[in-house]
Amino acid sequence: MLTDPKTRYRPYTDASGGWGSAKSVAGIVLREQAVVKIGAALLKQNKPDGFACVSCAWAKPSDTHPMEFCENGAKATAWELTAKRSSPQFFAEHSVSELRSWSAHALEQHGRLTHPMRYNPGTDRYEETSWETAYQEIGASLRALQPEEVVFYASGRASLEASFMYQLFARAYGTNNLPDSSNMCHESTSVGLQESIGVPVGTVTLNDFAHTDCLLFFGQNVGSNSPRMLHQLQEARQRDVPIITFNPLKERGLQEFVNPQSPVEMLGPNSTQISTQYHQVAIGGDTAAIVGVAKALLDLHDAARQRGEPGVLDMAFIAEHTSGADDFITYVREQDWAQIEAITGLKRAAMEATALVYAQSQRVMIVYGMGLTQHRQGVQNVQMLVNLLLLRGNIGKPGAGICPVRGHSNVQGQRTVGITEDPAKVPGELIERHFNFKVPERMGLNTVDACSGMLDGSVRGFVSLGGNFLRAVPDTGQIEPAWQRLALNVQVATKLNHSHLLPGEQAWLLPCLGRIEIDRQDGIEQSHSTEDSTGCIHAWSGKSEPASEHLRSEPAIIAGLARATLSAEIGIDWDAWRRDYGLVRKAIATIYPEIFHDFEARMWEPGGFHRPLGAAQREWATESGKAQFAVPQQLVADNDVSAAYGRRDVLQLMTIRSNDQFNTTIYGYDDRFRGVHGTRSVIFMNADDIVRLGLAGGDWVDVTTAVEPEVERQVGPLQILAYDIPQGCCAAYYPECNALVPLWHHAERSKVPAAKSIPVTLSPSTAVAPGDARPTLIAAQR
Numbered sequence: 001m002l003t004d005p006k007t008r009y010r011p012y013t014d015a016s017g018g019w020g021s022a023k024s025v026a027g028i029v030l031r032e033q034a035v036v037k038i039g040a041a042l043l044k045q046n047k048p049d050g051f052a053c054v055s056c057a058w059a060k061p062s063d064t065h066p067m068e069f070c071e072n073g074a075k076a077t078a079w080e081l082t083a084k085r086s087s088p089q090f091f092a093e094h095s096v097s098e099l100r101s102w103s104a105h106a107l108e109q110h111g112r113l114t115h116p117m118r119y120n121p122g123t124d125r126y127e128e129t130s131w132e133t134a135y136q137e138i139g140a141s142l143r144a145l146q147p148e149e150v151v152f153y154a155s156g157r158a159s160l161e162a163s164f165m166y167q168l169f170a171r172a173y174g175t176n177n178l179p180d181s182s183n184m185c186h187e188s189t190s191v192g193l194q195e196s197i198g199v200p201v202g203t204v205t206l207n208d209f210a211h212t213d214c215l216l217f218f219g220q221n222v223g224s225n226s227p228r229m230l231h232q233l234q235e236a237r238q239r240d241v242p243i244i245t246f247n248p249l250k251e252r253g254l255q256e257f258v259n260p261q262s263p264v265e266m267l268g269p270n271s272t273q274i275s276t277q278y279h280q281v282a283i284g285g286d287t288a289a290i291v292g293v294a295k296a297l298l299d300l301h302d303a304a305r306q307r308g309e310p311g312v313l314d315m316a317f318i319a320e321h322t323s324g325a326d327d328f329i330t331y332v333r334e335q336d337w338a339q340i341e342a343i344t345g346l347k348r349a350a351m352e353a354t355a356l357v358y359a360q361s362q363r364v365m366i367v368y369g370m371g372l373t374q375h376r377q378g379v380q381n382v383q384m385l386v387n388l389l390l391l392r393g394n395i396g397k398p399g400a401g402i403c404p405v406r407g408h409s410n411v412q413g414q415r416t417v418g419i420t421e422d423p424a425k426v427p428g429e430l431i432e433r434h435f436n437f438k439v440p441e442r443m444g445l446n447t448v449d450a451c452s453g454m455l456d457g458s459v460r461g462f463v464s465l466g467g468n469f470l471r472a473v474p475d476t477g478q479i480e481p482a483w484q485r486l487a488l489n490v491q492v493a494t495k496l497n498h499s500h501l502l503p504g505e506q507a508w509l510l511p512c513l514g515r516i517e518i519d520r521q522d523g524i525e526q527s528h529s530t531e532d533s534t535g536c537i538h539a540w541s542g543k544s545e546p547a548s549e550h551l552r553s554e555p556a557i558i559a560g561l562a563r564a565t566l567s568a569e570i571g572i573d574w575d576a577w578r579r580d581y582g583l584v585r586k587a588i589a590t591i592y593p594e595i596f597h598d599f600e601a602r603m604w605e606p607g608g609f610h611r612p613l614g615a616a617q618r619e620w621a622t623e624s625g626k627a628q629f630a631v632p633q634q635l636v637a638d639n640d641v642s643a644a645y646g647r648r649d650v651l652q653l654m655t656i657r658s659n660d661q662f663n664t665t666i667y668g669y670d671d672r673f674r675g676v677h678g679t680r681s682v683i684f685m686n687a688d689d690i691v692r693l694g695l696a697g698g699d700w701v702d703v704t705t706a707v708e709p710e711v712e713r714q715v716g717p718l719q720i721l722a723y724d725i726p727q728g729c730c731a732a733y734y735p736e737c738n739a740l741v742p743l744w745h746h747a748e749r750s751k752v753p754a755a756k757s758i759p760v761t762l763s764p765s766t767a768v769a770p771g772d773a774r775p776t777l778i779a780a781q782r
Contacts, residue, residue: 007678009721015271016223017230018258020672021071022266024660028075028667032082037544041077041516044543045069046228048606052530052540054080054157054515055662057406058226059206059534062607067261070227072659075667080514081544084111086496088128091117095124100501104471104735105666108495113511114548119503126500126509131552131560134508139564141488141506142461147174148442149460150488151450154419155467156181156408157515159528160537161584162554163414164591165577166465167426169562171418172437172570176444177459180419181663182411183447184472187750188373189404190415192382196628198621199613201412203401204365205534206607209236211399214361216354217245217275218286218385219371219756220405223253223673224659226533229367229405230257234272242357245275247371248283248654249684249731250724252673277353282345282726283652284637284757286372289351290384291635292340294332296348296355297391312359317393321618324629328387331631343635345726363399364389370407371654374756375637378747383630390627396618406533407663409515413531416595416611417588421446430591436571447473448751451743454482461488463561465554466512468664470499474741474753477713492557497664512554517546519553526553526581529603536608537596555581638757640745641707650706651689653758655734655741664735676721683762684723684731693762697722700768703732705740706759713740717765730760 014020029038044050046060046068053060053069055076060068069077090110096119099107116134117126142150152170154163170178182190190200197203209232222229233243234257245254255278256271265271281289301311318325337348344351358364366389372381385402386395394400406412418426421444428439445453451473453459462469462483470476470483483489486504493500494514500507513519519526519542527541552560559578562570577584582600589596595611602609614620620627633639638652657663658671658680670677674684683703690697702716715737725731734755745754 010675010677012252012673012675015256015258016227016253016673017260018266018271021260024672025071025074028078032078032084034081034083038078038081041081041544042067042069042074045073045077048604050540051516051542052538053409055409056226057409057412057533058228059532059536060538060608061206065231065261072224072227072662076662077516079108079665079667080494080516082111084109085114085547086110086112087114088117091126096126096501096503097124099496100498104498104664105669107497108665110496112494112547113496113509115550116511117509119507134510135560135564138488138490138508138561142173142565145461145487147440148177149458150175150463151177151179151445151453151459151461152463152465153450153467153469154178154180154414154465156411156414157466158410158414158554159530160410160413160417160588161528161581162465162558163410163419164417164584164588165555165558165562167418168431168435168572169558169566171431171439172435172562172566172572174440176421176423176440176442177450178419178421178444179447179450180411180414181408181467181472182415183751184753185370185407186373186404186411187446188378188747188752189382191750192379193386193402195622196383196386196630197395197615199615200415201535201613202403202533203395203613203616204403205536205610206232208365208399208401212236212363212365213241213399214357214364215241215243216358216364216366217243217247217254218366218368219247220367220369221247221251221253221657223251224657225369225407226405227253230274231259233257233274234259237272237274242276242361243274244277244279244354244357246279246281246286246289248280248726248729249656250278250280254278277357279346279350279354280724280726282343283654283729284375285344285346286381287377287384287632287637288340288343288635289346290388291332291335291632292344292346292348292351293354293358294388294391295335295337295340296352297359298329298332300355300359313391314393318390321620321627322390322629323624323626324631325390327631328629335635339635358392363397364392364394365399365401365403367403367405369405371756373747373752374754376640376745376747376754376757377633377637378752378754379749380630380632381637384632386627387629390629395627396616401616404533410530412533412535413537416531417592427591434571434587434590436569446751448743448746448753451475451479454479454486457485460486462486463490464499465492468497468499470502471497471664471735471738474738474745474755475713475743476739478711478743492554510557511548511551512557513542513546513551516542516544517551518542518544521553521556521579528581529585531611532608535611535613537603537611538608539603555584638754641757641759647706649693649761650759651685651728651730651762653703653730653732653737653740653760654756655737656731657734674723680733680736681718682721682732683718684721684725686725686727686729687722688727689730690720690722695720695762700765701762702765703737703740703760703762705742706761708742711742713742715739717767
């Protein structure tokens with residue numbers, strides 16, 4: 001993880017967007033050596049007659065901009081349409097052992113996979129095979145394994161059609177082992193919102209941004225992870241809508257923005273201030289901060305009532321639409337301000353300032369991301385946000401509601417059509433009636449349980465529909481040896497990654513079409529669909545010629561594997577579905593009629609069609625039949641590592657992404673917004689912590705997990721960068737730091753790895769000599 005000689009650190013003071021974004025996009029387009037192809041595709045990105053972005057799941061508007069893409073979306077498009085190839089000749093020249101030493105960036109940078117490949121342990125190389133051979137031999141291997149020994153993982157990028165087929169394949173095979181990337185990020189949302197308001201997803205659409213009069217942000221870095229949302233935020237700020245942010249780091253996208261699609265802004269001196277209040281809450285302090293805002297809100301309510309004025313709580317809404325309000329309000333009143341301040345690292349005045357603006361606003365939205373969900377009490381964090389909205393009736397009216405920002409482009413949609421380990425969440429009776437097999441009754445494995453199964457040997461087969469599972473999961477130092485013991489490892493992928501390079505007994509690489517590529521089945525072009533973060537379902541189709549004539553679509557690969565594995569008695573004509581995805585959509589509409597009725601026609605509506613969400617109409621599918629207030633178990637979000645809190649040498653580390661990556665895909669070694677160039681081997685620390693621990697900016701350290709010392713979890717060397725982060729907190733990059741996250745350190749009930757709060761200690765690294773000639777760090781304080 002050492003840096004290269006071009007490493008430099010320089011605080012970034014420009015706005016997000018602007019010329020920095022334009023330059024970054026131009027750089028990657030040129031680097032991928034397909035300028036004309038990429039440029040033509042970008043004009044079709046997120047358009048009604050084009051393709052859905054390969055990157056994030058942010059909503060696609062019905063009234064599109066001329067260039068409806070952001071910096072990271074453009075990078076994802078360039079990454080997929082690269083002219084570079086990893087052909088059979090490449091694998092003949094490089095052993096798997098050699099490739100294992102390459103960086104994640106170098107592996108994917110080499111280009112698109114072109115042929116189906118099988119690992120040969122005798123030569124330690126992947127070797128070309130035929131599709132039919134792959135299908136038949138994988139099918140035979142699956143039949144030789146017990147269904148409960150096999151995991152069917154989905155990364156979140158597959159279309160609704162492919163996802164529906166994939167879950168039917170797994171269940172017809174005999175298992176509900178269907179973990180997905182939601183298990184690693186927003187499952188806390190699915191659990192928390194379902195319990196609180198009766199739906200597992202957010203309640204707002206793009207239209208609500210035009211009607212809101214206040215926005216609260218928690219734990220979401222819009223500038224790097226969903227930059228197209230900055231258009232809605234800028235429009236809100238132009239209406240003087242306050243935006244209040246709670247986040248440990250000062251992120252440029254939540255501070256300033258210049259619209260790179262506006263010539264006036266690009267050529268002028270002005271930028272848009274995004275956050276009107278910015279509160280740097282300590283890692284793990286979100287529940288306490290929300291309780292603090294609620295406590296200040298109650299004080300405002302009491303003061304108004306004492307003056308003979310209407311209170312600021314919406315008592316009529318609370319009485320008619322909610323349950324449990326009294327218990328929550330009693331809990332909030334009992335909390336001590338000194339404890340709230342100690343946990344949050346914020347002053348009481350910060351939470352009071354937020355409460356005052358909230359009380360003066362009538363239509364409030366709360367936007368949040370993995371900064372809330374990836375904690376031991378991630379479900380609780382989500383439910384505290386709901387509580388805050390319920391206090392003033394801010395769910396179920398225009399311009400108000402809750403907005404979880406999902407990551408991968410169809411991670412929400414694939415759950416909608418059955419990618420879940422829980423058989424109770426799929427319509428089993430309808431599936432049995434129409435497809436002649438019974439959905440297994442046994443609860444399947446989620447991501448954490450799948451990893452545990454690898455460790456104890458009960459999981460022996462792994463089929464992956466995209467993704468880089470081995471790098472995305474926690475406790476990688478423990479999981480990697482177990483991964484190599486798999487009897488079967490099948491990877492559907494567009495590029496090479498580290499999950500492919502610890503092959504086990506059998507390993508297959510099945511190269512698929514990218515989303516941007518034209519999908520022809522028997523010469524007929526097919527269309528696809530996805531669901532965005534706001535629950536809108538869109539049609540799209542690829543526009544570029546495939547990278548290789550040997551690629552197959554994900555639906556075609558699933559159909560081929562299912563045909564080779566399953567009994568002919570299963571009532572699915574996989575070949576017919578492969579030839580015509582319209583038949584798949586007809587089947588989806590049959591199994592999920594409430595959501596997908598008239599699917600084929602409605603999916604082409606501009607902006608997509610919205611799935612029904614009872615909570616948006618104040619209909620609550622909860623146990624009580626009302627929106628449910630939840631009382632927190634405790635104010636500290638990560639109680640399972642609380643033993644480490646008393647030690648002065650322990651810091652709480654959060655994993656972060658750079659603006660030059662998407663999930664595990666690393667586009668480059670620059671993090672422009674944080675002023676880091678040429679490296680990812682850094683740890684961001686508060687300047688006071690650096691001094692009190694006897695360290696200095698520029699020192700190289702090893703980072704060790706501060707609990708369970710009998711298990712070695714260490715990452716390094718990392719170079720210290722003084723940064724604007726709360727005392728006692730530090731940050732370093734994902735996925736490199738996943739090795740520090742114990743598998744058992746996950747959210748209660750949702751089992752999302754708690755990667756946003758890891759207790760760590762630092763020690764001088766022995767891997768870097770004192771005289772190592774590397775650049776001196778400068779402080780990146782802003």
